Structure formats: C-alpha cells, structure tokens
Amino acid sequence: xxxxxxxxxxxxxxxxxxxxxxxxxxxxxxxxxxxxxxxxxxxxxxxxxxxxxxxxxxxxxxxxxxxxxxxxxxxxxxxxxxxxxxxxxxxxxxxxxxxxxxxxxxxxxxxxxxxxxxxxxxxxxxxxxxxxxxxxxxxxxxxxxxxxxxxxxxxxxxxxxxxxxxxxxxxxxxxxxxxxxxxxxxxxxxxxxxxxxxxxxxxxxxxxxxxxxxxx
Amino acid sequence: xxxxxxxxxxxxxxxxxxxxxxxxxxxxxxxxxxxxxxxxxxxxxxxxxxxxxxxxxxxxxxxxxxxxxxxxxxxxxxxxxxxxxxxxxxxxxxxxxxxxxxxxxxxxxxxxxxxxxxxxxxxxxxxxxxxxxxxxxxxxxxxxxxxxxxxxxxxxxxxxxxxxxxxxxxxxxxxxxxxxxxxxxxxxxxxxxxxxxxxxxxxxxxxxxxxxxxxxxxxxxxxxxxxxxxxxxxxxxxxx
Numbered sequence: 001x002x003x004x005x006x007x008x009x010x011x012x013x014x015x016x017x018x019x020x021x022x023x024x025x026x027x028x029x030x031x032x033x034x035x036x037x038x039x040x041x042x043x044x045x046x047x048x049x050x051x052x053x054x055x056x057x058x059x060x061x062x063x064x065x066x067x068x069x070x071x072x073x074x075x076x077x078x079x080x081x082x083x084x085x086x087x088x089x090x091x092x093x094x095x096x097x098x099x100x101x102x103x104x105x106x107x108x109x110x111x112x113x114x115x116x117x118x119x120x121x122x123x124x125x126x127x128x129x130x131x132x133x134x135x136x137x138x139x140x141x142x143x144x145x146x147x148x149x150x151x152x153x154x155x156x157x158x159x160x161x162x163x164x165x166x167x168x169x170x171x172x173x174x175x176x177x178x179x180x181x182x183x184x185x186x187x188x189x190x191x192x193x194x195x196x197x198x199x200x201x202x203x204x205x206x207x208x209x210x211x212x213x214x215x216x
Numbered sequence: 217x218x219x220x221x222x223x224x225x226x227x228x229x230x231x232x233x234x235x236x237x238x239x240x241x242x243x244x245x246x247x248x249x250x251x252x253x254x255x256x257x258x259x260x261x262x263x264x265x266x267x268x269x270x271x272x273x274x275x276x277x278x279x280x281x282x283x284x285x286x287x288x289x290x291x292x293x294x295x296x297x298x299x300x301x302x303x304x305x306x307x308x309x310x311x312x313x314x315x316x317x318x319x320x321x322x323x324x325x326x327x328x329x330x331x332x333x334x335x336x337x338x339x340x341x342x343x344x345x346x347x348x349x350x351x352x353x354x355x356x357x358x359x360x361x362x363x364x365x366x367x368x369x370x371x372x373x374x375x376x377x378x379x380x381x382x383x384x385x386x387x388x389x390x391x392x393x394x395x396x397x398x399x400x401x402x403x404x405x406x407x408x409x410x411x412x413x414x415x416x417x418x419x420x421x422x423x424x425x426x427x428x429x430x431x432x433x434x435x436x437x438x439x440x441x442x443x444x445x446x447x448x449x450x451x452x453x454x455x456x
Binding site for chain 2: 037040054057058072093102
C-alpha cells in the first residue's frame with residue numbers, strides 16, 4: 001500500500017517536472033517568425049515590394065554597365081575617366097548629403113507638439129517613398145543623422161537644436177512622395193490622430209533648395 | 217531490496233517524465249501561431265514566389281557588386297592616365313566611405329532583438345512588428361558616434377528605410393529575419409553609453425524587463441560590415 005502511494009507520488013512529480021522542463025525551455029526560447037506565418041495579404045505586399053526592389057537593382061546594373069562600357073573605351077583611348085569620375089562625384093555628393101541640392105519634392109509643415117521618435121519615423125517613411133534629400137528646417141539629414149528631444153519642446157538633429165514649427169522638406173518624385181505621406185492610413189494621417197493639437201500641412205513643391213550636411 | 221524499489225520507482229518516473237514532456241510539447245504545438253489557420257491555400261505558392269524573388273535579389277546584388285568593382289577598377293586605370301581624375305579619386309573614396317558604399321571594420325556593438333516565445337504565444341493573431349525598435353536602436357548607435365550601422369548585414373545609408381509587412385521586416389528592400397541583429401562599428405564606450413542610458417530605448421527595455429522581448433547588447437572587439445549593396449538613386453536632386 002505504502003509502495004503504491006510512493007510510486008504515485010514519484011509519477012506525479014515526474015509528470016509535473018516534464019511539463020515544467022518543456023514550459024521553461026519554450027519560454028526562454030526566442031520566437032523566430034517564418035514567412036509561412038504571414039497572411040496572404042502580407043505575402044502579396046512583400047512580393048510587390050521585392051519585385052520593385054529587384055527592378056531597381058536591374059536598372060542600376062544596366063546603367064552602371066553602360067558607364068563601364070564608356071569608361072572602358074575612354075581608358076583604352078588613353079583619355080582617363082574624367083567624365084565618369086565627375087558624374088560619380090556629383091551623385092555621391094548628393095547621396096552622402098555633402099552638397100547643396102535643388103529639385104522638386106514636398107514639404108511637410110509641423111506646427112504644434114511633436115517628438116523625436118515621430119520625426120525619425122517621418123524621415124524613415126520619406127526614405128521609403130524614395131526621398132533623395134531631406135532637411136528639417138535648415139538641418140540637412142545625412143546618412144548618419146540622429147534625432148533627440150531638446151529643451152522646451154525643441155527637437156535635436158545631429159546634436160543641434162531645431163525649434164518648431166518644423167518644415168521637413170524632401171526632394172524626390174513629388175507625386176509619389178505626396179501620395180505616400182497623405183494616403184489614408186499613412187503616416188500623416190496617423191500623426192493627425194496622435195498629435196491632435198498639431199497641424200500637419202503637406203505641399204507639393206516645384207523647386208526646393210536644401211543645404212549640405214553640417215560639418216561632422 | 218533497495219535496488220528493487222529503485223527499479224520500480226524508475227519504471228514509473230521515467231515514463232511519467234516522458235509523458236509530461238510529450239503533453240507539454242503537444243500543447244505548445246497546438247497553441248503556436250499559424251497552426252490554427254485553416255483554408256489558407258495561397259500561403260505555399262506565395263511563399264515559394266517570395267523565395268524565388270529573394271534568390272533573384274541575391275543574384276542581382278552580386279551582379280551589382282561585380283559591375284561596381286569593374287567601374288572602380290577602370291577609374292583607377294583612368295586615374296593613372298589623367299591627373300584631374302587622380303585628384304577626384306581621393307574625393308570619391310572619401311564620399312563612398314561617408315555614403316556607406318565601402319566595407320567598415322573596427323570595434324563595435326551588437327544588439328540582438330527578438331520576441332520571446334511567451335510574448336509570441338500571447339499575440340498569436342498579430343505578429344509583433346519590430347521596425348520602430350530597430351530604427352530606435354539605429355538612432356541610438358548614430359547618436360553614440362557609430363561610423364557604420366547594419367541590420368542583419370543590410371547597411372544603413374541615406375536612402376535606407378525599415379518597415380514591417382505583417383511581422384516581416386524589410387530593410388533596404390530586402391527581407392531580414394528574426395532574431396534581428398543591429399551591428400554598429402565605432403567607439404564602443406560611447407555607443408554603449410547611449411544604448412545603456414536608461415532614458416534611451418526605454419520602451420524596449422521595459423518590454424525586455426517584462427520578458428516580452430529578448431534584447432541583448434554586447435560589445436565586440438572587431439567586426440566588419442559589408443558595403444551597401446543596393447541602388448544609388450539620384451534622379452530628382454541636382455547638386456549646386
């Protein structure tokens with residue numbers, strides 16, 4: 001009788017231990033998502049996005065191959081690659097925010113309380129929509145720019161205080177940028193719900209003029 | 217006598233332990249997100265299409281790196297022929313470094329991020345989106361003086377964006393997978409000073425303390441980040 005009770009107790013403890021070992025293991029295990037867990041809608045969006053990116057990559061390869069062919073011919077003729085170097089210099093000065101730039105785009109005026117996380121999200125969204133150059137008031141946003149909260153509701157861009165109201169200007173395809181920012185459920189719509197005392201005005205611009213990145 | 221009792225005890229305990237293990241494992245499998253979904257017949261073909269596009273992208277990135285290397289080679293040859301090109305080459309090298317178009321090496325900080333299994337079980341119907349957390353970590357790394365930052369090997373440059381589609385993260389138009397790794401090359405002490413500052417990444421740290429996210433921060437003595445491998449698109453902006 002005593003032996004039976006003892007056996008049952010051992011079994012119960014062992015059963016509980018088995019459950020606990022697995023539960024503990026799983027709670028410590030990180031959860032790695034896989035694409036199979038996405039909805040068909042999300043997968044379709046991802047396919048569209050990857051298609052778009054692959055198209056951009058093909059265009060870039062095609063463009064660079066033409067430049068390689070031209071440079072090859074210039075080097076073969078002993079002329080050097082001045083034209084190609086100058087072209088690349090201009091392109092990289094824009095891409096690294098080292099030069100003053102002009103071009104079409106949009107401006108987003110933010111008049112009222114706003115914060116650094118929202119500014120970072122806005123810049124991220126503009127980049128996602130294809131912005132080629134961005135500035136917050138007169139502070140150009142560069143490849144390594146960071147944002148923080150300043151004193152008295154100011155925002156900080158790369159360590160420099162930027163006082164509101166803020167105008168975030170971005171150069172790029174103005175229609176694409178405008179639609180990306182103002183679409184239903186887009187970032188500006190979300191901001192309008194979150195920052196109800198703040199006015200957000202998005203305007204298409206024919207010619208914006210952005211300063212170069214401040215010396216870092 | 218004692219040996220017989222021990223054998224009896226083991227004969228009960230071992231199967232019970234295995235049974236308990238199986239019960240818990242089976243329960244967790246049934247409760248896992250995704251396994252409740254029925255009738256989603258398009259998941260497999262869509263996932264297969266996505267896999268093909270990812271493979272194509274890997275191949276295109278390799279081609280792009282190859283054609284960029286050819287252009288660099290020709291520019292070096294051109295610099296040997298022309299003094300002006302030689303002067304421009306030094307500027308180009310500096311701009312490429314600033315733009316993230318060259319590999320970056322040195323000491324750094326590695327931050328890894330994922331949902332805990334416990335959190336995932338609670339949010340079965342909605343996969344967690346870590347894009348804002350990743351941009352916050354990148355922001356903190358730049359603030360700490362990082363020279364280069366990458367998310368799962370995707371270099372962060374002036375055109376980079378990080379966003380979620382469902383629970384999947386897209387960086388530079390490429391899908392990155394959990395656990396997410398943000399690697400920053402730069403002065404370890406100042407990057408850690410910002411990342412470890414309680415006022416920074418406070419929401420993320422709160423969720424770590426609640427065991428909702430698995431957040432790990434470590435310094436590394438040497439790490440190399442690959443150059444940005446995507447397109448450099450400058451169409452609308454004109455330099456002055």
